[in-house]
Amino acid sequence: MKLLVAVKRVPDPEAKIRVKPDGNSIVTEQLKFVINPFDEIAVEEALRIKEKLGGEVVVLSIGPSEAAEQVRTALAMGADRGVLVKTDGAYADPGIIARALAEVAKQEGFDVLLMGKQAVDTDYGQTCGMLAQILGVPCASFAYKVEVEGESKRLVVVREVDGGLETKLIGMPCIVTADLRLNEPRYASLPGIMKAKKKEIRQISLEELGVEVTPKLRVESLEEPPKRQGGRKVGSVEELVRALHDEAKVI
Amino acid sequence: MSRGCFQEEHGIFRRNFRQFIEKEVAPYTLDWEEKGEWPKSVLRRMGELGFLGLRHKEEHGGAGADYLYTVVMAEELPRCGVSGFPMGIMVHTDMATPIIGKLGSPEQVERFLKPAIRGEKLAALAITEPQAGSDVGAIKTSAKKDGGEYVINGSKLFITNGANADFLTLAVKTAPEQGLHGISFFLFPTDTPGFQVTKKLKKMGNHSSDTAELVFEDARVPKEYLLGEENMGFYYIMQNFQGERLIAAVAAVAGSQLLLDLTIQYAKDRQAFGRPIIKFQVNRHKIVDMATRIAVARSFVYDVCGAFNEFDSAQSADPAHAVPFELVKEISMAKLFATEAAKLVADECVQLHGGYGYIEEFPVARAYRDTRLLSIGGGTSEIMKEIIGKIMDL
Numbered sequence: 001m002k003l004l005v006a007v008k009r010v011p012d013p014e015a016k017i018r019v020k021p022d023g024n025s026i027v028t029e030q031l032k033f034v035i036n037p038f039d040e041i042a043v044e045e046a047l048r049i050k051e052k053l054g055g056e057v058v059v060l061s062i063g064p065s066e067a068a069e070q071v072r073t074a075l076a077m078g079a080d081r082g083v084l085v086k087t088d089g090a091y092a093d094p095g096i097i098a099r100a101l102a103e104v105a106k107q108e109g110f111d112v113l114l115m116g117k118q119a120v121d122t123d124y125g126q127t128c129g130m131l132a133q134i135l136g137v138p139c140a141s142f143a144y145k146v147e148v149e150g151e152s153k154r155l156v157v158v159r160e161v162d163g164g165l166e167t168k169l170i171g172m173p174c175i176v177t178a179d180l181r182l183n184e185p186r187y188a189s190l191p192g193i194m195k196a197k198k199k200e201i202r203q204i205s206l207e208e209l210g211v212e213v214t215p216k217l218r219v220e221s222l223e224e225p226p227k228r229q230g231g232r233k234v235g236s237v238e239e240l241v242r243a244l245h246d247e248a249k250v251i
Numbered sequence: 252m253s254r255g256c257f258q259e260e261h262g263i264f265r266r267n268f269r270q271f272i273e274k275e276v277a278p279y280t281l282d283w284e285e286k287g288e289w290p291k292s293v294l295r296r297m298g299e300l301g302f303l304g305l306r307h308k309e310e311h312g313g314a315g316a317d318y319l320y321t322v323v324m325a326e327e328l329p330r331c332g333v334s335g336f337p338m339g340i341m342v343h344t345d346m347a348t349p350i351i352g353k354l355g356s357p358e359q360v361e362r363f364l365k366p367a368i369r370g371e372k373l374a375a376l377a378i379t380e381p382q383a384g385s386d387v388g389a390i391k392t393s394a395k396k397d398g399g400e401y402v403i404n405g406s407k408l409f410i411t412n413g414a415n416a417d418f419l420t421l422a423v424k425t426a427p428e429q430g431l432h433g434i435s436f437f438l439f440p441t442d443t444p445g446f447q448v449t450k451k452l453k454k455m456g457n458h459s460s461d462t463a464e465l466v467f468e469d470a471r472v473p474k475e476y477l478l479g480e481e482n483m484g485f486y487y488i489m490q491n492f493q494g495e496r497l498i499a500a501v502a503a504v505a506g507s508q509l510l511l512d513l514t515i516q517y518a519k520d521r522q523a524f525g526r527p528i529i530k531f532q533v534n535r536h537k538i539v540d541m542a543t544r545i546a547v548a549r550s551f552v553y554d555v556c557g558a559f560n561e562f563d564s565a566q567s568a569d570p571a572h573a574v575p576f577e578l579v580k581e582i583s584m585a586k587l588f589a590t591e592a593a594k595l596v597a598d599e600c601v602q603l604h605g606g607y608g609y610i611e612e613f614p615v616a617r618a619y620r621d622t623r624l625l626s627i628g629g630g631t632s633e634i635m636k637e638i639i640g641k642i643m644d645l
């Protein structure tokens with residue numbers, strides 16, 4: 001079983017994000033970065049499939065050179081090797097990411113390509129659909145449970161949909177995106193971390209892959225959410241209802 | 252965080268270990284504070300995850316990792332919200348067991364060290380006695396040879412993990428007339444007849460860690476449980492507890508930083524005379540002083556950690572290789588400076604909290620009590636100064 005997992009380097013969801021004075025990027029000095037949490041779940045799922053059926057888990061990332069750290073983290077969890085496509089700081093929209101992933105996926109070949117259902121920094125959730133279209137393979141998104149159906153080269157994917165679960169049977173090669181409850185990712189063991197140092201990470205640039213690097217999306221501006229105001233004490237229920245109705249406009 | 256001597260893989264380990272502490276430990280520590288101890292299930296879980304054998308050899312079930320991983324662990328443990336549990340764990344991983352890895356016979360490694368690394372057996376280090384703390388040479392607990400066994404009599408006091416330990420790394424006198432040069436170490440199973448936990452001591456702080464008084468009455472252990480050579484104990488103490496002493500400095504810096512961060516937030520939120528109290532220059536300066544002191548302490552502690560790591564990596568093959576005096580001096584300085592700084596920070600943080608700082612619900616109250624131990628345990632500040640003074644030839 002050849003398993004590819006796409007992981008994205010994103011700011012630590014717990015970190016406080018500040019917008020740069022230029023208004024369309026964020027302050028990255030001192031900021032901690034992690035693997036996109038949904039991608040971490042995808043890595044875990046790939047490792048579990050490999051542990052059951054054998055094969056190879058290759059981790060892909062598109063991003064700055066520093067994203068090697070996230071690839072290395074996935075290798076420490078147990079993935080076999082990594083590929084890092086370097087963007088050298090240029091903005092890459094989902095279309096560019098999808099085309100880059102498609103190129104690497106074609107070079108590598110795969111049975112299942114896993115990724116998180118969305119990246120927690122940009123929340124686009126578009127890459128999987130675009131990638132499936134480019135590669136011409138089926139895609140099961142928001143996976144809640146994944147099982148390989150016997151020897152059949154088909155996957156049973158249970159998905160979380162509004163109001164319930166949906167079970168899909170899809171043929172390989174295919175793309176699966178991980179939802180929050182798919183699994184609980186493991187901690188990388190210390191021997192795993194030390195072994196990861198010796199695992200291969202192939203580094204290439206977008207240009208070398210032959211991917212068009214002009215984005216079709218442009219970030220116009222970023223804004224911080226409004227500052228939380230301190231609370232206020234009201235004297236009576238009437239006053240509270242009036243404030244909720246007239247000022248907060250929630251009732 | 253990325254400062255000092257750490258590399259990318261230390262960072263990966265840090266995030267993993269932090270996640271473990273925040274998810275699987277922090278939610279329970281206040282409970283353990285009430286109970287006066289932490290459960291052995293955590294020890295087993297940490298064993299499973301390989302957290303108990305970071306710098307132990309691979310053939311002993313450890314990870315064979317460098318000292319800096321232990322530094323990372325000591326920096327992240329305080330995030331569990333209390334100091335008692337980290338102390339219990341570090342006593343197990345870094346005070347009571349590394350010496351077995353260095354000096355232990357294959358049988359000792361099999362019986363004591365491997366189960367300790369797997370988290371199946373809890374270890375304690377028993378040196379201090381009612382009449383002998385700083386003055387280690389004054390210990391009286393004795394071990395007399397009787398055929399194939401040693402007969403142990405005496406008592407130990409202030410022993411961390413003592414009430415629940417499965418075995419002790421125990422210092423005794425085998426040649427009482429020789430003072431410091433009559434001390435030996437034994438590995439002592441706590442189910443040995445004649446051994447008793449006579450008291451679980453109530454303490455000012457570190458409530459989640461149990462601290463015990465232990466008594467030995469004609470407790471017999473096989474001679475095979477003698478650790479290293481007879482009467483070499485004091486030398487082993489000087490040689491093997493330097494890394495552990497440095498860890499106390501690391502923990503002091505990390506704990507102070509957490510406490511300061513929390514206090515800064517409090518000082519921003521708390522209003523008096525129409526503005527946040529941080530807007531009073533006197534408080535701002537106080538915070539800056541603390542931040543500076545912590546930064547200076549960290550910088551020096553990291554520097555010494557780097558030096559110790561180099562020494563430790565180079566010498567691991569040869570247990571008899573002595574820690575150079577210059578390094579012993581700096582380690583003692585690091586412990587002295589960092590733990591005294593931590594006390595100061597804790598005191599000022601309570602002050603900045605005003606009355607709330609004195610109320611149990613506020614973490615700063617607990618931290619204040621817990622921090623008080625740092626300049627006493629593992630060698631007092633005065634003893635650090637004695638060591639430094641001696642090496643400086645004063």
Ligand SMILES: Cc1cc2nc3c(=O)[nH]c(=O)nc-3n(C[C@H](O)[C@H](O)[C@H](O)COP(=O)(O)OP(=O)(O)OC[C@H]3O[C@@H](n4cnc5c(N)ncnc54)[C@H](O)[C@@H]3O)c2cc1C
Pocket residue numbers: 342376377378379383384385386408409410411412454457462624627628629630631632633634637
């Ligand atoms: C919570 C807790 C946990 C502990 N855990 C352990 C453990 O797991 N294992 C263990 O073996 N021990 C443990 N200890 C004991 C600890 O290491 C000792 O308390 C410490 O070394 C000090 O010894 P003492 O209490 O006998 O004080 P003393 O040695 O009696 O010292 C009293 C005072 O005199 C000062 N003093 C002593 N000698 C000199 C000198 N030469 N010059 C100047 N001043 C001096 C000291 O600095 C101190 O201020 C623990 C203690 C506590 C409180």
